[in-house]
Amino acid sequence: MRLTSFTDYSLRTLLYLAANRDRLVTIQDIADLHVISKNHLMKVVYQLGLSGLVETVRGRNGGLRLAREPKEINIGALVRSTETDFFMAECFDRASDTCPLTPNCKLKHTLNDATKAFLAVLDQQTLEDMLPATGPESKPVRIMRGAARQ
Numbered sequence: 328m329r330l331t332s333f334t335d336y337s338l339r340t341l342l343y344l345a346a347n348r349d350r351l352v353t354i355q356d357i358a359d360l361h362v363i364s365k366n367h368l369m370k371v372v373y374q375l376g377l378s379g380l381v382e383t384v385r386g387r388n389g390g391l392r393l394a395r396e397p398k399e400i401n402i403g404a405l406v407r408s409t410e411t412d413f414f415m416a417e418c419f420d421r422a423s424d425t426c427p428l429t430p431n432c433k434l435k436h437t438l439n440d441a442t443k444a445f446l447a448v449l450d451q452q453t454l455e456d457m458l459p460a461t462g463p464e465s466k467p468v469r470i471m472r473g474a475a476r477q
Contacts, residue, residue, distance in 0.1 A: 328413070328441075328442065328445060330406065330410065331409070331410060332367070333367075333370075333371060333374075333409055334405075334406055334409040334410055336361075336363060336368055336371045337371050337374070337375060337409045338402075338405070338457075339357065339361055339363075340357055340368070340371055340372060340381070340391075341375070341380065341381075341393070341400060341405070341454055342454070342457055342458070343356075343357050343360065344381065344391060344392060344393045345393055345454050345455070345458055346458060346459070348392070348393065350390075351384055351388070351389065351390030351391065351392055352390050352391050352392070353389075353391070354368050354369055354372055354391065356390075374409070378408060379394055379395070380393065380394055380395060380400060380405070381393065381394055382394040396455075397453060397454040397455035398453050398454070398455040400453055400454040400455075401449075401450065401452070401453055402449045402450075402453065402454065402456075402457065403446050403447075403448075403449035403450030403452070404450075405454075406446070406449055407446070413442050413446075419435065419438075419439075
């Protein structure tokens with residue numbers, strides 16, 4: 328299974344906002360950090376705002392912040408709201424299914440069970456669970472803008 332870039336950017340945005348609760352963050356900050364399109368990210372932020380997860384502050388010193396506490400943001404619910412479907416194979420969509428094996432195939436049921444298990448794991452996690460540990464024994468996370476990914 329592969330998540331869309333929209334879901335990926337939604338998760339990255341929320342994680343960044345949760346890690347920077349002490350200040351307003353701009354879309355440009357997030358776009359620069361992850362080297363992603365600002366225009367695409369604006370669509371993501373707009374949708375996160377409509378869903379009540381992100382609050383926007385207008386004006387010269389404006390920006391974004393989480394509208395809810397990280398522990399109140401469920402990862403499974405977020406993924407469900409940002410993905411258009413979970414069709415892992417053609418047979419999941421009756422409208423476009425042309426596979427002659429569909430009526431007797433058990434693969435569809437196995438893939439459906441796997442999708443349910445995937446979402447069940449995400450349902451057990453909140454945004455707070457995804458944040459790096461803090462405290463005396465945790466290692467600091469160093470984020471470099473525009474750094475090459477390995």
